[in-house]
Amino acid sequence: MIPMEGGGYTAPGIEDFQFTGLFGTDWITKPMVQAVIAAIIVIVVWVVAARRLRVVPTKGQYLMELLYEFIRNSVGRDILGPGFRPYLGLLVGLFTYLLLNNWFGEFFLFMFPTMSNIGYSWGAVVLVLFIYVWAGFRKHGIGYLRKALIPEGVPWYLYIIIIPVEFLSAFITRPLTLGVRLFANMFAGHLAVVVFVVGGSYLLTQADGIVLKVGGGVALLFSILFMLFEMFIGALQAYIFTILTAQYISSSISESH
Amino acid sequence: MKEKTATSTPTEGRDQGMMIFSYLLAGIGLYGGLGWLGDHFWQTSFLLPIGMILGMAISIYLVIKRYGSAT
Numbered sequence: 001m002i003p004m005e006g007g008g009y010t011a012p013g014i015e016d017f018q019f020t021g022l023f024g025t026d027w028i029t030k031p032m033v034q035a036v037i038a039a040i041i042v043i044v045v046w047v048v049a050a051r052r053l054r055v056v057p058t059k060g061q062y063l064m065e066l067l068y069e070f071i072r073n074s075v076g077r078d079i080l081g082p083g084f085r086p087y088l089g090l091l092v093g094l095f096t097y098l099l100l101n102n103w104f105g106e107f108f109l110f111m112f113p114t115m116s117n118i119g120y121s122w123g124a125v126v127l128v129l130f131i132y133v134w135a136g137f138r139k140h141g142i143g144y145l146r147k148a149l150i151p152e153g154v155p156w157y158l159y160i161i162i163i164p165v166e167f168l169s170a171f172i173t174r175p176l177t178l179g180v181r182l183f184a185n186m187f188a189g190h191l192a193v194v195v196f197v198v199g200g201s202y203l204l205t206q207a208d209g210i211v212l213k214v215g216g217g218v219a220l221l222f223s224i225l226f227m228l229f230e231m232f233i234g235a236l237q238a239y240i241f242t243i244l245t246a247q248y249i250s251s252s253i254s255e256s257h
Numbered sequence: 258m259k260e261k262t263a264t265s266t267p268t269e270g271r272d273q274g275m276m277i278f279s280y281l282l283a284g285i286g287l288y289g290g291l292g293w294l295g296d297h298f299w300q301t302s303f304l305l306p307i308g309m310i311l312g313m314a315i316s317i318y319l320v321i322k323r324y325g326s327a328t
Contacts, residue, residue, distance in 0.1 A: 079272070151322040165315055168283035177279050247272040 009202050012194040017116060017187070031117045034110055038100040042093060071095050071242065079246040080253075087249055090131065095242040098124065098182070102234030105190050106227045113234065116186035118179070125179035128245045129171070136252030144252065178244055185237045189230045196223035277320050284316030285309050 019029040049064040057065060071092045076084035098115065105113030115121045136144035149166045150159065196219050203216025292308020295301065 151319060154322055161315060162319065164287055165280070165284045165312070165319060168287050169280045169316075169319075173279040173282040173286070174276070177275065177282065243272055244275060247276065251276070 009199075009206075012191065012198050016191070016194055030110075030112060031114045031120060034104050034112065034114045035101065035120055038097055038104065038114065041100060042097045046093070046096070067096070068092055075242055075246045079243065080250050083253060084246075087131075087135070087246070091242050091246055094124070094128075094245060095238055098238035098241055099235055102186060102238055103231060105186065105193070105234065106231050113186040113190050113230075115182050115237075116190045118183045118187075121179045121183040121186075124182070124241070125175045128178065128248065129175045132245070132248040132252045133171070135249050139253040148252070174248060178241065182237055182241055185233060189233050193223055193226050193230060196220070196226055273324055277324065280320050280323075281313065281316045284312035284314075284319070286312070288312030288315065 019031065020026070022028045022030070022033065046064075049061065052058075052061070054061060072084075072088060075091050075095075076088050080087060101114040101120070103113075104110040105116070115124070133144075136148060140147055148170050149163050151162070151166070154162055200216045200219030200223060203212050204220060205216075207213060207216065288311050289305060289309035292304035292306070292311075295304035295308070
């Protein structure tokens with residue numbers, strides 16, 4: 001970028017998403033610690049929130065109820081319909097877990113969205129895949145395969161070209177797009193923030209000339225705006241992930257589509 | 258998908274859009290891939306586009322069957 005003597009500017013890249021092991025191991029990494037912390041927080045917060053229920057809710061209880069009812073009404077009832085109850089815990093847990101992990105990208109101490117390491121997205125996706133396949137088998141028995149692979153009203157001589165496409169769509173590309181969407185959004189957002197922060201502070205401290213310094217300062221200020229935007233994206237992606245999970249379960253357990 | 262049923266919700270359109278996307282991806286990927294394989298083995302170059310278009314046609318047919326008709 002700007003030629004400087006001694007050192008110089010290195011643009012942020014995928015190296016910012018790779019971590020070395022902590023505590024002398026090579027498998028405990030920062031994203032992993034974050035994922036565990038998020039899981040602990042989600043469990044503790046919901047257990048505590050569910051323990052001390054009052055008829056007249058406290059402020060904290062009111063907030064948790066708001067969150068719970070938001071998922072129950074907009075995801076559970078609207079998408080899954082009358083049989084939403086068994087999956088409500090999953091949906092609420094999944095949403096809060098992803099929300100927390102995505103927001104870690106904007107919190108001090110962490111400053112890294114866990115799901116921008118694609119392996120963690122795949123973890124969530126594999127869970128969802130297992131659950132909607134299991135839900136289908138539980139509801140329809142072996143007939144779930146027929147329901148998932150053969151749409152109604154397709155003549156039998158088309159089965160041979162239809163079934164592979166249906167199989168790919170239901171069990172491969174659905175989870176694939178689910179995972180890539182979450183990962184790519186978090187990855188790109190975090191990379192953009194890092195570019196603004198690193199580039200801005202480099203210009204501010206290293207570059208010569210008042211114009212470049214001012215540009216660096218503006219970039220730094222803008223990065224704060226961008227982080228707020230990232231918080232919105234993080235919440236949106238957690239919500240979309242939850243909605244699609246409900247949608248996949250719903251398509252597994254619906255009587256006919 | 259203009260004729261909404263009584264049970265439809267505001268979010269339904271977007272979710273269906275994403276599921277339809279996965280159909281398109283599956284169809285184009287599968288038959289485009291078969292076409293690519295055919296090209297590879299027979300040293301031709303026309304099977305890949307034919308496969309992709311055929312796959313897309315099959316995908317769209319499936320989407321119509323799944324989501325198009327009144328449920």
